[in-house]
Amino acid sequence: MGAENTERLGFDLRVEASLPRLSPAEARMALFFTAHKEAVVLHSAAQIAEAAGASDATVVRTARSLGYGGLLELREDLLAELTGAASPARLLSRTLDATTGEPAAILAHVVELHEDALAALRRPDLAEAFAHALDLMAGAAVRHVFGIGPSGAIARYAALQFNRIGLRSAALTEPGVALADQLAWVAPADVIVMLAYAPLYREVEVILDRAADVGARVVLISDRLGPVVGNRADCVLTVPRGRTDHLALHGATMVLIEALTLGLAARDRTGAIGHLDSVSRLRGRIDRDWLKRGTRLRPTGTGNDDFA
Numbered sequence: 001m002g003a004e005n006t007e008r009l010g011f012d013l014r015v016e017a018s019l020p021r022l023s024p025a026e027a028r029m030a031l032f033f034t035a036h037k038e039a040v041v042l043h044s045a046a047q048i049a050e051a052a053g054a055s056d057a058t059v060v061r062t063a064r065s066l067g068y069g070g071l072l073e074l075r076e077d078l079l080a081e082l083t084g085a086a087s088p089a090r091l092l093s094r095t096l097d098a099t100t101g102e103p104a105a106i107l108a109h110v111v112e113l114h115e116d117a118l119a120a121l122r123r124p125d126l127a128e129a130f131a132h133a134l135d136l137m138a139g140a141a142v143r144h145v146f147g148i149g150p151s152g153a154i155a156r157y158a159a160l161q162f163n164r165i166g167l168r169s170a171a172l173t174e175p176g177v178a179l180a181d182q183l184a185w186v187a188p189a190d191v192i193v194m195l196a197y198a199p200l201y202r203e204v205e206v207i208l209d210r211a212a213d214v215g216a217r218v219v220l221i222s223d224r225l226g227p228v229v230g231n232r233a234d235c236v237l238t239v240p241r242g243r244t245d246h247l248a249l250h251g252a253t254m255v256l257i258e259a260l261t262l263g264l265a266a267r268d269r270t271g272a273i274g275h276l277d278s279v280s281r282l283r284g285r286i287d288r289d290w291l292k293r294g295t296r297l298r299p300t301g302t303g304n305d306d307f308a
Contacts, residue, residue: 140217218234
């Protein structure tokens with residue numbers, strides 16, 4: 001398989017597709033690349049060779065056999081994969097390449113990707129971690145939900161849903177130094193729910209340090225960051241975001257957030273229902289016609305069938 005064909009594959013898939021035609025030494029080195037991606041990105045050919053028990057020439061030759069111009073090009077591809085920094089245009093192109101471009105094919109492809117992700121939510125180990133997360137979140141004084149970029153919108157939605165069932169929550173969604181103003185309120189009895197993905201960027205590092213400093217607990221929701229964070233998180237919920245070489249999809253994460261909301265409500269059913277009733281009464285005081293609101297369709301034949 002030439003470089004023009006392997007370009008569309010993620011790195012692990014590229015190696016898998018290339019293994020049958022590699023020499024034994026190259027195959028061993030290619031598998032070393034997949035198992036030690038961070039080291040390959042950071043180290044020289046000589047250092048990689050020493051760690052793998054091979055020669056410098058084997059390192060470079062394997063990179064070329066995988067369809068790269070050399071080790072530098074391989075490193076760039078790995079860095080993009082590890083950091084999630086592959087250009088959006090490249091990821092979009094790969095995602096579209098997986099379909100014929102027809103609307104029905106695109107819909108079917110996205111549904112298939114979400115079905116795969118939802119299947120991962122049914123794993124027994126995920127169910128066990130889910131129960132642990134509920135224990136931590138239900139017992140917290142405040143739930144701080146972290147996310148920036150697209151995950152920031154999900155974090156705000158999660159905080160809103162938790163608040164609506166009577167659980168005091170706040171969204172940590174400011175990137176850069178503005179995050180400090182929000183993070184300063186994290187206290188020992190709190191839980192931080194982190195929506196975070198590779199790489200371990202600065203905001204994530206600081207939040208983990210802050211949690212350790214004050215004794216707050218951490219629930220991490222991520223696709224691949226769990227092993228990197230290790231025991232700095234009290235609970236890890238591993239949720240796929242589609243395929244690594246495609247645009248990230250957040251449907252499974254949204255399903256998990258709504259499952260957490262329902263699970264937390266079940267822990268205090270009376271309190272959750274009571275708080276929602278209080279919210280409804282406050283809405284009524286703000287707008288006496290609130291409960292009468294809705295969309296009504298004008299009868300056909302009136303000359304205007306738009307929603308009223």
